[in-house]
Structure formats: C-alpha cells, structure tokens
Amino acid sequence: MSGKDTLAFNTEPFIKIRKDLHQIPELGFQEVKTQRYLLNYIEELPNKDWLEWKTWRTGILVRLGGSSPTRTIGYRTDIDGLPIEEETALPFISEHPGMMHACGHDLHMSIALGVLTYFSGHQPKDNLLFVFQPAEEGPGGAKPMLESEEFKSWKPDRMVALHIAPELPVGTVGTKTGFLFANTSELFIDLKGKGGHAAYPHQANDMVIAASYLVTQLQTIVSRNVSPLDSAVVTIGKIAGGTKQNIIAENARIEGTIRTLTIDSMHLVKERIEGMVKGIESSFDCELSIDYGANYCQVFNSEAETSAFIDFVKELDYVKFFESEKAMTGEDFGYFLEEIPGFMFWLGVGSEHGLHSSKLNPNEDAIDCAIRLLIDYVKGA
Ligand SMILES: [Zn+2]
Ligand SMILES: [Zn+2]
Numbered sequence: 001m002s003g004k005d006t007l008a009f010n011t012e013p014f015i016k017i018r019k020d021l022h023q024i025p026e027l028g029f030q031e032v033k034t035q036r037y038l039l040n041y042i043e044e045l046p047n048k049d050w051l052e053w054k055t056w057r058t059g060i061l062v063r064l065g066g067s068s069p070t071r072t073i074g075y076r077t078d079i080d081g082l083p084i085e086e087e088t089a090l091p092f093i094s095e096h097p098g099m100m101h102a103c104g105h106d107l108h109m110s111i112a113l114g115v116l117t118y119f120s121g122h123q124p125k126d127n128l129l130f131v132f133q134p135a136e137e138g139p140g141g142a143k144p145m146l147e148s149e150e151f152k153s154w155k156p157d158r159m160v161a162l163h164i165a166p167e168l169p170v171g172t173v174g175t176k177t178g179f180l181f182a183n184t185s186e187l188f189i190d191l192k193g194k195g196g197h198a199a200y201p202h203q204a205n206d207m208v209i210a211a212s213y214l215v216t217q218l219q220t221i222v223s224r225n226v227s228p229l230d231s232a233v234v235t236i237g238k239i240a241g242g243t244k245q246n247i248i249a250e251n252a253r254i255e256g257t258i259r260t261l262t263i264d265s266m267h268l269v270k271e272r273i274e275g276m277v278k279g280i281e282s283s284f285d286c287e288l289s290i291d292y293g294a295n296y297c298q299v300f301n302s303e304a305e306t307s308a309f310i311d312f313v314k315e316l317d318y319v320k321f322f323e324s325e326k327a328m329t330g331e332d333f334g335y336f337l338e339e340i341p342g343f344m345f346w347l348g349v350g351s352e353h354g355l356h357s358s359k360l361n362p363n364e365d366a367i368d369c370a371i372r373l374l375i376d377y378v379k380g381a
Helices: 004-008 013-022 032-043 105-121 142-147 207-224 263-284 303-315 334-339 365-380
Strands: 051-056 059-064 072-078 127-133 158-165 172-175 178-181 183-192 232-241 251-260 287-291 299-301 320-323 342-348
Touching: 004 365, 013 032, 013 105, 013 365, 032 051, 032 059, 032 105, 059 105, 072 105, 105 127, 105 158, 105 365, 127 142, 142 334, 158 334, 158 365, 172 303, 178 342, 183 207, 183 232, 183 263, 207 232, 207 251, 207 263, 232 263, 251 263, 263 287, 299 303, 299 334, 299 342, 303 320, 303 342, 303 365, 334 342, 342 365
Parallel strands: 072 127, 072 158, 158 342, 172 320
Antiparallel strands: 051 059, 059 127, 172 342, 178 299, 183 251, 183 287, 232 251
C-alpha cells in the first residue's frame, strides 16, 4: 500500500539535507545554525496559504492547515547533537569539534522536512503540526516546549515520533503498546571533605574513600531495595577526585544515571540514594550534595493509536514490523505522551555502531522508507 503520489515523491533531496545537518551538530538550546538551516528551508516551501510557522527558543513549530480538518496530528523531531568527537571517515563529518549527531537527530529532522514538503504540495485533510524540538539530550526541551504558549495554541490531538534503531535493518519498524522507554534521571553527587598530606591521614578526611564506599553502597539499591519483579538501573559512569598521588583528596564527584519502570520506583531509588548520602556524611564527617540533572518521564505509547499504527504497518509491503521490547533508554518525548495520545517507534537504520557511538553511521536508505511510511500513515489516519 503506497499511493501513486507518494511513489512519485522524490525523497533524494532529504539525503543531502541530512548530510548538511550532520555537519552542524549543536548542543541543547544552542541549535542556532540548525534552526537557521531549517527556517531557510521552510521559508522556501510553496503553498504558504495553509502553511504557518513560529519559533520557540531554538525550536520551530510548523502548522499545515488541513482541507477539512477534524483534528491535528503532530510529528515531533528532536534537533540537537551530542558532545562527542566524531570518529567516522565520512565526507560530511561534523564541522563542529567535539560535537556530533550521534543519536540520529539529523535523520529525524530530514525525515520531518520530507513529510512536511510532501504535504505542503498536497494539502492534508487534517491539520498537521511539525515540532522541531531542541535539547532532547539535555537539559530537556520537551517539557518546557509543551508548557509554552506557542505550543499550547497549536496543541495537536495526537503525537507521533520516531527514533533511529542502529541494530535493526533498513526497512524495519518496531514499537509496542504501553511502556516503551524508562523513567530516567541523571545523578551527580559532590563530596567535600578535608584534604591533606598523604602521610598525615589523621589530619584529613579522604573523599576518595568516602566516594568508594558510596559507589559500593549504591549498588545495593537495585539488588536489595527494588522488588525483584520490578526493574531499575543505577549506573555510576564516572568517578573523579583528588589532585595527586600523595595528596589526600578533599573533593570527589560521582556521575551516574537512574532508570526505572515506574515513577514510584524512581522515587524509591532517589529516597535510598538520599539516605545513603546522609549515612556517608555522618560516617565520614563530610558534606555531600546531590543534583539530579535532567529527569525524563517514561515513554508510554497509548493503546488505541499504537495498535492502529501497528495494524497499518503490518499491511505495508515496503516495511517489516518488529515487536519491540521495553528498553531502559530515556526520551523526553514521553512528556508529550503524558498529555497527548500517541506513540514513538523505532526506525531500522542498520549501523554496526550504536546510538551515542562516535562511529554511528546510519544507512540513509531509511530516510526514504520513513518519509513514505509517515506520508501513508497521515493519509490513512
Ligand atoms: Zn540520544
Ligand atoms: Zn536520540
């Protein structure tokens, strides 16, 4: 199933667009060049009578008025890159040192422009809203965007988003109803004690030791506090402290992430962390502070919309459906789904290297597949 107009639509330009965007990755709320690039493109689109747009911080909202609308369908793409030094040998490698589109948001954006371009030439029946959302990787653009007047005045009745899946081959699409991605929280703990000479430990208060005890204790939260029938992750990805081999460390810092299946277990994990932090303070006579950084709620796909999408995908001859499993990854698209029914799905891009890898190299054939899929979905919705 793919309409004649859809088949005739040339998706080739969106591969070049993806390459252009890949060269200018920017971090959350600093997507100035990216926003300018997108606006330059949107401003050139024909059929301005049913096309409107406005900016929100470094993001953009584009609305296409339908011919006989009964509702508004929203499609969200994230637009930010990551603080990663790209290690591919691609001819269109990142021009921004230390930054890379290593999560495929460059593909997400080019797909959005493809679908937008098609419907700017073929007026849809229902209204469409294209949401170019900043700062998905942090500090989180979805929540403040959702709360903005700019978004509220064009609030859609359904929200759809995709994310590239390097481990799935091109031509595959995966999702599931209900819980898709976890509740997530960053975790930063600073420890402050009293430094000193390595040979006079009795005059100092060693934060390397305190941090080591804390990291060990944190491991017991999942094994001893979270129900074995529930699931959670507490990962400490970084530990830093001290200055030199013969100086007792005055400061240490622990950085990690928390992932849970439910909001309740997120509260439980945080409560336990806070208890352990107090314990370390009194047992090592030091001061600790906790910062939870960016917190994202779960991505929960609404039953009716997701089932209908799955049925639709199963009918298509150019994509294969794959039943996804829950994942402990996080996505701030979950905030949209808290208020608006809809779903997120995985798009296979067959890359040997995974998300957030400095070597991620998605197969660009997936762009054509996704554009057609979304056009057909909107037409049939
Ligand atoms: Zn990411
Ligand atoms: Zn991402």
